[in-house]
Amino acid sequence: MTICYNEMVDGGRVREPYAMLSDWIETMPAEIRQMKQAEAEALFRRIGITFAVYGEGGDPDRLIPFDMMPRVFLQAEWRRLERGIKQRARALNAFLRDVYGRGEIVRAGRIPARLVYQNAAYEKAVVGFVPPRGVFSHIVGIDIVRTGRDEFYVLEDNCRTPSGVSYMLENREIMMRMFPALFRNNRIEPVDQYPELLRRTLASVAPARCEGTPTVVILTPGHYNSAYYEHSFLANLMGVELVEGSDLFVDGGFVYMRTTQGPKRVDVIYRRIDDQFLDPLCFRRDSMLGVPGLMDVYRSGGVSIASAPGAGVADDKAVYTFVPEMVRFYLGEEPILRNVQTWTLWKDEDYRYVMANLKDLVVKEVHGSGGYGMLIGPCASQAEIDAFAERIKADPGNYIAQPTLALSTSPTFVDEGVAPRHVDLRPFCLCGDRVELVPGGLTRVALREGSLVVNSSQGGGVKDTWVLSE
């Protein structure tokens, strides 16, 4: 049995960041706790933050369980994480600039050409186009796990449209409303500046031809999308319009939005729809979600799109293994955050090792996400392992494997009181004229005892994430 790092108790003593919370827990009667939990749920229900999961059936307006026990980082811990996250976001954008330009990293033999140019997420349509400020991924969500006091690993990068930031903001809002004393008695770094920072970041990448204050919009696939709540939430907080494809149109080399006062030119589109649906004249012809002609306007510098089409080539699980190399190659620095050891199954020796050790490994699809299409060896039955082995054999190149990590635990309210549960962290790094990060992120927690799956689609919950001031 692996010993997991307990973020609250280290060496038999309560660690400094949790000292105050420890008193808080001990002095809170069980009835009060239950009452507060019910209150939190009612608040979430009222503001309407729910999460629909594709293909799972059941209640589409199901709440993601919220755990009232915050996860806490010391300022010094956060500083190091912050440097590591920003470094990684810069390297990922440098990589995207490079592979849609001269491809120096491929020429230098530091990453196989095949992984880049034959990648399904590599968009031929944007080769040679440099978006404003050279930024392709404007919101980089980096999933981080902790395995020791000073050991942090990056699990995956999300360069397209990482979701979850609305939970970071709402979790804080709810905690402040329910436990104002906690925030009076502790110096906790704020996160509520995020929407304004996001708006500023998006405005900073407006095309050179934009006159005056840039008009920013959020493009959503519509209210059937599982993240629609987040789209409308962010639009609201940023004070920008939430639009669907049919609200926008192209005319004479620019994109306009239909408004009651007539057409209004749009400069920056924060899109929450996939590349393939952006424009039927460039990508899938059957897309009804996009804007016909959008890509011609984009490529001629009439509008900016965040994230840039094609940004996905930087965040699949095969390219992931090369991110530390990107940090060295483009920034000339040593990576601050480590990668998890990864076996790539298209290599014969890796394939043999993985197939012989499936019961100890986590195997993931290269393009999978949301915790689907993966095998967690130690938790799987022999039948499940055998079935998964067959899928791997059919297409080894589509899989990678990693050791099961001893994810750290954070104290979490459970029926019996407070118990350690495994957590991860998704901070949201903003890239425009500057690279910025609010002190916090979304902490996801595996609520079932012993479970390592934190995905909200598979029984995970969320927590408020605190960074303490000096």
Added chain:
Amino acid sequence: MRLKITHETSYFYDPPAQGLVQSLRLTPSVHEGQRVSGWTISVSGGQRGAGFRDGAGDWIEGWTVRGPVQEVVVSIAGQVETRDTAGVLRGHRETVHPLVYLRPTPATRIDAALRDLAHSEQGEDGLDLAHRLAAAVARAIAYEPGVTEAHTTAAEALALGQGVCQDHAHALIACARERGLPARYVSGYLHSNAGGEPHDAAHAWAEIHVGTLGWVGFDAANACCPDDRYVRLGSGLDADDAAPVRGTTFGMGAESLDVRVQVEEMEQ
């Protein structure tokens, strides 16, 4: 050769359309084999968006027409001076990596018969293999208009054993990729001599990337490499991706169209 090209497409909408948006890849490529002079694109009642050259070297421009509109005419006219480069695409500025063109598409997806065809030939090198594959495709698919349509895949055309230039190009692309040679679809014009082959003046062929030469054109439909009778417009992974015109029309009306293409040789 000095070729004069006129290409007119008329669209009719009944009832009138609310508007349309088009993305046009209708300007000849810039390379050693062709020099363009006086090329004009106009769309009746349309507004030209900004044009740009993409990573594959194609000139693309977006056009929009505000509705209601009953008829839209897209007119292209211009002259191109061509030179025979034995199919080799030289002096063409492009930055897309050749490996991108190994990606399968629905129209060029391999099946057992295509795979057999692809492996039926052996070449001394990439170029030799490409020539042999082009010849094999020409033998396997007879030129026969009216049998296939725009959405016919390479596999379907091979099964039918008949098709037009689009089918030959798709089949050749599928075979070349199967053998590890990057391949792409090229759209353009072809000048046919009076009384010559019964081909449309709007034409398509394949380009295959071979180590020493780079991109080389192969016209399996005519069992030759493009020469000075060919005018190259642009390329893509398949016919859909390389389409000279992609457009969306707003409105419920039925669309009918009429296309006239003329490629004439001019007096010196």
